[in-house]
Amino acid sequence: MKVPILKQGNLLIASIQSALSDDDLTELREELTRMVGEKRAKGVIIEVATLDVIDSFATRTLRSIAHMARLRGADTVIVGIRPEVAFSMVQLGLSLAGIHTALDLDDGMELLRKLRERPES
C-alpha cells in the first residue's frame, strides 16, 4: 500500500508522499472506502502537498473518494493543494466543486469539526 493511512480518533488521514499512478489512486480509493467502514471514521483527510500535478483522473478519483466516504457517513477534506497545482486545475477546468478543501492539516481538522457540529438537515 503506497499511501500510509493513519487513524486519529475517528479521523482517517491519508498522506500522499509521492506521485501516484492511476492504479495507486484506485487502490487508495478502495482502501479508504473500506477503512471508513471498518474503523467507523467520521472524517477523512487526504494530504496532497507533495503532488505537483493533479490531473483529471486524480481529480475524479478524489471526488469519488469523497462521495463514497459520504455514503458511509464520513466527510472528506483535501488539504495542501499547492498554489501552482490549484492554478493549473482551474485553467484545465478540473473542478473540485462540492469537495471540501483546506490549506493544511490544522485547517482541515478544524473544518471537519465544524462540519460535524452542523445540525443534520
Add this chain to the structure above:
Amino acid sequence: MGIAVRTKNAVKKSPLVELQGELVGFFRRNRERLRKAWIEQMTGKGYLAALTMEETESESKAIYDMVIDTLETGDYAAAGAYANTLAERGVLRGMTTEQIISGLLVLRDVYGRNLFESYRHDREKLTSALDIYEPVANRILSIAALAFLEEREKVVRDQQEAIRELSTPVLQIRDKLLILPIIGLIDSTRARQLTEQLLNAIRDKRAKVVVIDITGVPVVDSKVASHLIQTADAVAVMGGTAIFTGVSPGIAQTVVTLGIDLTKLKTVGDLEGGIEEADRMLGFKVQPTF
C-alpha cells in the same frame, strides 16, 4: 657526418599569420595612443557625457584589450562571454544605445585609420592587413554591441516585471484576511501573475478570505470576467473564499448588457462592506473602544 642541425628559422610561419602577429603587436604597443584618440573622438561627439573619468578609463581599456585579444586568438566565444560580463556590470547604462554602438564604430575606425597610416607605403601589405583586420573587427564589435543591447533589453524586462508586481500588492490586514486592490487593465498575463501572487500569499499567510477590490479596473469584458472567475475558483481549490468588491455602476451595466454571468462570484458593493462580510465569515467582530 650528417648531423641535422635545426636552425631557428626551420619552421616558417605563413606570411598571413606573421602579419596578424605584427598587427596584434602594433595595436598593443600603441594602446595608450590609440585608446586616447578613441576617447577624444567620442568625447567630441558627446557620447561619454554620462560617464565619469574613471569609468571611461576602465571601460575603454577593457574593450580595447578585448578586441586585440580576440584578434590574436580568434576566440569569438570568449569575446562574447567577456562582452556579456562587461555589459552586466551596467557601467554604460547612462549611455543611449546609439551612443554605445557609435562609440564602438569609432574604435573600429581608429584601428583602421592607424593601420592605413602604418602601411600606407606598402600597398600590398596594407591590403593584406585590412583583409585580416576588417572581418575580425566587424565581428567582434557586433558581438560587443549585441551584448550591450541584450543587457539593455533585460533591464527593461526586469523593470516591467517590477512594475507589474508593484501594481498588484497583496496586503494582509488581519489574521486570515487578505486584500488585493487591483488597479488598471487586466490582460491574461497580468491575471495569471496576480492569481499566482494571490495563491502564494494565501499559502504563506494561511489566509481564509481574500477581498479583491476592482474599483480601479476600468474595463470588465467577458475575458476579464473569466479571469476573475478563474481566480475565485483557484482560491476555492486552496480552501479559501474570494469576495469581490468595487463593481462600479458602469461596470455593472456593461456586465449585464453583455450578458456576462458573474453570479458565480461573491460580490459586495464596496471595500468596507467586503471587509465586514469577511469578518463575519471569519468570526471577527469589530467593536469600538471608548
